[in-house]
Amino acid sequence: MEIGDWPTTEAEAVAAQERLRGAADATGPGPGPEEARTVAGVDVAYADSRSGDGEGGGSLLVAAAVVLDVATLEVVEESVHVGTSTFPYLPGLLAFRELPSVRAALDGLTHRPDVLVCDGYGLAHPRRAGLAVHLGVLTGIPCFGVAKTPFVSRFEEPGRERGAWTPLTLDGERVGRALRTRTGVKPVFVSVGSGISEENAAALTLRLTPAYRLPETTRHADHLAGRRLAKELGEPDGPDGPGGPGGPGGPGRAPAAGSA
DNA sequence: GCGACAG
DNA sequence: ATCTTGTCGC
Numbered sequence: 001m002e003i004g005d006w007p008t009t010e011a012e013a014v015a016a017q018e019r020l021r022g023a024a025d026a027t028g029p030g031p032g033p034e035e036a037r038t039v040a041g042v043d044v045a046y047a048d049s050r051s052g053d054g055e056g057g058g059s060l061l062v063a064a065a066v067v068l069d070v071a072t073l074e075v076v077e078e079s080v081h082v083g084t085s086t087f088p089y090l091p092g093l094l095a096f097r098e099l100p101s102v103r104a105a106l107d108g109l110t111h112r113p114d115v116l117v118c119d120g121y122g123l124a125h126p127r128r129a130g131l132a133v134h135l136g137v138l139t140g141i142p143c144f145g146v147a148k149t150p151f152v153s154r155f156e157e158p159g160r161e162r163g164a165w166t167p168l169t170l171d172g173e174r175v176g177r178a179l180r181t182r183t184g185v186k187p188v189f190v191s192v193g194s195g196i197s198e199e200n201a202a203a204l205t206l207r208l209t210p211a212y213r214l215p216e217t218t219r220h221a222d223h224l225a226g227r228r229l230a231k232e233l234g235e236p237d238g239p240d241g242p243g244g245p246g247g248p249g250g251p252g253r254a255p256a257a258g259s260a
Numbered sequence: 261g262c263g264a265c266a267g
Numbered sequence: 268a269t270c271t272t273g274t275c276g277c
Contacts, residue, residue, distance in 0.1 A: 147266055
């Protein structure tokens with residue numbers, strides 16, 4: 001979907017997801033830890049989560065995309081996008097709140113990552129159209145989601161050790177895995193978005209969690225977005241003062257308005 | 261009908 | 268998501 005038919009209301013967003021559910025690539029196994037050279041994680045930080053945005057404008061937000069080398073887990077490239085929210089947070093419609101800014105952050109990358117990882121869901125969604133499905137279809141890059149809570153899905157508690165997992169189900173369908181990334185710690189919820197198999201998504205998730213419950217990609221993107229947001233809030237006029245030149249230091253886009 | 265509900 | 272101090276542990 002292009003900017004032209006971007007949903008404005010909840011009803012339009014739901015309809016868009018129902019059309020999207022068939023557009024996802026459910027056949028491609030995509031790359032696993034051995035095939036993928038790079039993986040990009042994306043996340044968004046908000047200055048004001050509650051009012052989000054009203055009818056008039058939107059609150060400040062920062063989207064971040066961080067590319068990691070799968071073999072070494074070292075940061076290859078970073079990109080941030082500073083903008084404003086154009087859609088409120090509504091359960092099941094997170095994609096419409098985060099997609100515009102996430103896309104902008106991804107556009108700032110010079111690398112085209114082999115895989116995309118995002119917070120939230122892919123198929124583990126009421127209409128099988130979570131953020132990872134939207135992002136995978138939009139970019140054409142294999143994408144999956146790793147969420148911290150199961151939302152509407154259900155699962156049996158997996159074994160206590162790292163690597164243990166159980167099926168995530170929704171309406172009697174398999175929608176992902178409850179995967180233990182750290183021994184003795186609550187599991188994460190992995191679900192495919194588009195262009196990658198559940199097996200490869202789970203294998204990559206384990207590859208990306210050598211030390212923490214959440215993937216390094218998510219951690220890096222989360223921290224980058226948070227640091228940049230704090231900087232924006234603390235220095236509204238930038239390090240060079242009012243009217244001064246100097247754009248955003250290093251990687252990063254200039255502030256971009258969300259709407260006219 | 262009301263509440264709960266990825267981030 | 269975001270608001271926040273201390274605390275346990277490598």
